[in-house]
Amino acid sequence: MSERPLELAWLRIFEAVGRLGGLTRAAQELGLSQPAVSYTVRMLEEQLGTPLLMRGHRGSTLTPAGETLHRAAAGAVAELDGAARAIRRMSRRPVVRLFTDYGFASFWMMPRVAAFRLVRPDTEVHVIASAAAEPSGDDAEDVAVLFGTRSDFPANAVQLLEEKVVPVCGPRFAARHGLAEQPMRIGAVPLLHLESTPRPRWFGWGDWFAATGFARGPSASDLSLNTYGLVVQAAIADQGVALGWSGLIDGALADGTLVAIGPPLLRADHGYWLRPGPDPSPAARDLIDWIEREVKADAGPTRFGKPAK
Template structure:
């Protein structure tokens, strides 16, 4: 639906001239020619029988009669524009903006968008994936699903997934290297790393080796990648061993694209958290409820 202002004829022209104090600037704003704006003003003055503008070399100012008319015109234009926006919103499909990271967007949300559309066919979901830890802009998100610790989020945020990682690789890679569940064998293999800041928010290989009482120095055969999707693709392509996050790689484990080859590492107070935006719309509340139901269904399926 177009956001073009309603055509209000002379009242739109007069309001712009009075607000901007210039026939030329009003013409530019309205997409009209300067002679067309001048003609409209002359016709209006003829109808009222009095000058509305005091014209000068530096622009035009409102004469007293013009000030009286401008107060009424400005109020009318403002009210009509508000009403037009409200009517357009009524005719527009609800849009919910979900801000999250690339991993959650690629491996959890996008495969399920079609399922949400079946529940709310009248609602559009815009998934805003970013490497940033927080939205930017005044209206960046209606719902955010972000990774971090409990202390990173307000009290009303809901934990969707706890941080649980397990070493994974492709089945052919596991067979070629005769990998079972002995963690010591992993240290001799190429590792796939997700690039992070000096103080990462998620587990890395150093955490996993330390938890299992193992030491392993970075190798020239290791590969660092800047998004989790690339890490998983590299593991599927037999490029090395990756850390697989529960909730993101469940499908790949279920269909055998990836296999787990070591013990998990768990941190219950970290993981993915759902944070509603300020004053969520009914459509945003529906998306929040749906995500939480899907998460509960996933947990029930894993426990059964």
């Protein structure tokens, strides 16, 4: 019997034959013809000088020699497949998944994605925006930026933005209704509402009127919308007055697209919190550090980065 090394083209075929218990089933799984699989096994038996299969009408079973070879083949196939997966991951660009709500995704993250690409040009950022308070089983995340209060988050979460709202509208709408001179007229104009659950996590117009003491007159022309992006678009389109969240509408206030009307309302223990996923990758850690730096730069010397308690 020859002692020369075995050719390895048979490896995956024989692994499938032994695992599936038959030539036909192995051929079907591998996309080969049954004669091709049978020929490969026969050539292997000739090289080894011993039968590897006991063939029968209902399939094939491994001989003792076949079992020995199959254990080696199965281990080798598994190790090679694992190595192939690792190599493919090495060749792919790193991907970081950020889970957040529509407001943060649209008004904070998306305008800044290009800036992060300058920091990590090799990294893809997948922003998963949802109205849900938490990711579902299908929304695995490396980083989450979520709205809530301190008790909602683990100790390693960092508060990015305190909840601070101010009434905002388009400049033409403000001028038409005299809101700049008399903000108490807010109670008599159409209001734009962000739809929420029976127990909302964020401020609503009822909270603002209760805190400021302004009177709310009856109005049938209010508008409720299911995402914050639509609320802001409606305000820009002069459809009414919206509550503007600090950190989200700063750009629109800076460029004059929106103007602030009336006093702000602050709730320091509420706001947006950054929660790292389990075992963040280097790319995820870079995204976390970058988000924190960006928020700190926006806030200037004010308080930032309070850990959850």
